Amino acid sequence: MSETLLHVNDIATAYGNIEALKGVNLSAADGEITCLLGPNGAGKTTLMMTIAGILKPRRGSITLRGSEIGGRAPRHIVEQGIALVPENRLVFPDMTVEENLRAGAFSRNDATDVDRDVKAMFARFPVLEERSTQNAGTLSGGEQQMLAISRALMARPKLLLMDEPSLGLAPLIVEDIFRIIRELNEDGTTIFLVEQNAHMALQVAHHFYLIEQGLVVFDGIPGEMEEEEVIKRAYLGAEV
Ligand code: ATP
Secondary structure (H helix, E strand, C coil): CCCEEEEEEEEEEEECCEEEEEEEEEEEECCCEEEEECCCCCCHHHHHHHHCCCCCCCEEEEEECCEECCCCCHHHHHHHCEEEECCCCCCCCCCEHHHHHHHCCCCCCCHHHHHHHHHHHHHHCHHHHHCCCCEHHHCCHHHHHHHHHHHHHCCCCCEEEEECCCCCCCHHHHHHHHHHHHHHHHCCCEEEEECCCHHHHHHHCCEEEEEECCEEEEEECCCCCCHHHHHHHHHHCCCC
8 A cells, every 4th residue: 555645634725705625635645646537617726726835725734745735835835846737738938948847947956957857858758859949839739738747847746736737639649648647657756637538537547536516525446436437427426
């Protein structure tokens, strides 16, 4: 049994009077891919932003290897070892590919290792090296997603949060992105993934959770339940 890396306990987050998370409990085991599925508006992005420190929870606790990080500043959370690949990629469009990568290392002060990591990203994603001096806004959607993933990896995270990495991408590119997710995990990165593409997500996940209206309603291990049933539950709220 793997050790728990991330533990989310009774997290509630609101936008004014709208309580988007109503007491979420879940965890991500060290070395695994954990996936969060659920319909639009269920609170998935809100949870990612809360873990990353961009939104402050109203109550509850978030721990990374037992240390409390809930409500701390985003920079502190990056320094503790969590990096976010945000929904819709959000690369800096007017900065070059290389500048975007270096921006991902903002919390580090080991310049030589940062140079080495930029080279490692270029080796993993040759298309980024080819386009290293181009502005990120000129890249295709798939290339921007690779850049967003690499930028997050530049922080050398223990835990990578990925919010809908396949959103808006063509099927072949989606396959590429999931291959990358699997490879990163095999190389030792723990991944917490939010996805609309349940079919692909369940192929890579070790453990999944379903969220509905701000609450986790189910969790399981892919393969223990028919995929169709998981998808019905996740998106149609069907009882199984
Ligand atoms: P999607 O798959 O559509 O991205 P989601 O599961 O990520 O959905 P959230 O974006 O976290 O869901 O939204 C959860 C709830 O919070 C929804 O009811 C949404 O309308 C509300 N919400 C999200 N962002 C804001 C905001 N900035 N202001 C007010 N309400 C918001």
